[in-house]
Amino acid sequence: MTELNQVTNEFIRGEIDEFVERPEERERMISMFAACRPEMLDIGAALIEGEDGVVDELTRAQLDAGTEALEVMDDGLIAGMALVGIKFRENFIFVPEVLSCARAMKAGMAHIEPILSDAGIEPVGKVVMGTVKGDLHDIGKNLCIMMLRGAGFEVIDLGVDTSPDDFIDAVEEHSPLVMGMSALLTTTMPNMGKTIDAFVDADLREAVKIMVGGAPVTPEFAEDMGADGYGKDAMECVAIAKQLVGVGSGA
Amino acid sequence: MPEPLDQEAYQRRLDRLSEMFGSMMETVEDLTTKRCPYKNKEGRCTAGFGCRNQRKPPQKGEKYICGGDDKLDYRSAWEVP
Numbered sequence: 001m002t003e004l005n006q007v008t009n010e011f012i013r014g015e016i017d018e019f020v021e022r023p024e025e026r027e028r029m030i031s032m033f034a035a036c037r038p039e040m041l042d043i044g045a046a047l048i049e050g051e052d053g054v055v056d057e058l059t060r061a062q063l064d065a066g067t068e069a070l071e072v073m074d075d076g077l078i079a080g081m082a083l084v085g086i087k088f089r090e091n092f093i094f095v096p097e098v099l100s101c102a103r104a105m106k107a108g109m110a111h112i113e114p115i116l117s118d119a120g121i122e123p124v125g126k127v128v129m130g131t132v133k134g135d136l137h138d139i140g141k142n143l144c145i146m147m148l149r150g151a152g153f154e155v156i157d158l159g160v161d162t163s164p165d166d167f168i169d170a171v172e173e174h175s176p177l178v179m180g181m182s183a184l185l186t187t188t189m190p191n192m193g194k195t196i197d198a199f200v201d202a203d204l205r206e207a208v209k210i211m212v213g214g215a216p217v218t219p220e221f222a223e224d225m226g227a228d229g230y231g232k233d234a235m236e237c238v239a240i241a242k243q244l245v246g247v248g249s250g251a
Numbered sequence: 252m253p254e255p256l257d258q259e260a261y262q263r264r265l266d267r268l269s270e271m272f273g274s275m276m277e278t279v280e281d282l283t284t285k286r287c288p289y290k291n292k293e294g295r296c297t298a299g300f301g302c303r304n305q306r307k308p309p310q311k312g313e314k315y316i317c318g319g320d321d322k323l324d325y326r327s328a329w330e331v332p
Contacts (some may be wrong), residue, residue: 096291121255136300139288150268
């Protein structure tokens, strides 16, 4: 059996010791991290801390030094995220911390994507995402983005309070297959419909599939406003996006 | 011999990530019924909008302290523009 002291990174050793309580999981984590090179553990540690700048720098350096992209993914980014998942499940960290770790993962993946592209591996599809005009709530959207990126989509995040013109500009600039709109308030939910109308007026409605979601949104409301898809949560968001780009069976 | 970087190898990593994130979403689903999702592990508010539960931080420039008790529906405290 691999022992905790065989994990060479002190920070990760401490994280396992403090946060991984289930014996079988602890054993799995120890054996996984003990098999990783120290440079990969540094990337994993920075990801667990949500330090996107450090992940960016270390990933670049490792790839420049000739480390295989799959090793960086497996032993740095995905291994780090596995520990993040355990800490989150056990309520040692919460949604804001998870989203910081997801940002750190994105920083690392940004260096891996060109290598994937060179190997002929392209994103599942491109998605533009934003919270609608007047709405500043971003957690739901950010969780959807994390899930979409994890499923292999390229995502352009327009942030919060996104006007119809901003959505139109982004679709014209990036030519995504799918655009996602989020709203948390009943007062801002109609702005989804207004944005779709703006696409019709700009003669761009056929240029992109539009999916919507958010706490007050219902499938009926989505259909009435002319959306192509509705997801009740981040899991469904991915299923709908896949369906709209023609991969998988959808929700 | 390193594993070749191809679509299948990459897809296996994506599947693993999706599985991990899927489990996280189950936690999110459960957690958001009892804790504001904008409240971080230090009990500070990360929202980019006003909330009646926000309390002044001790140092200028720090994040607001969340004064919510997590027993009420936190959404009713959120202020809309």
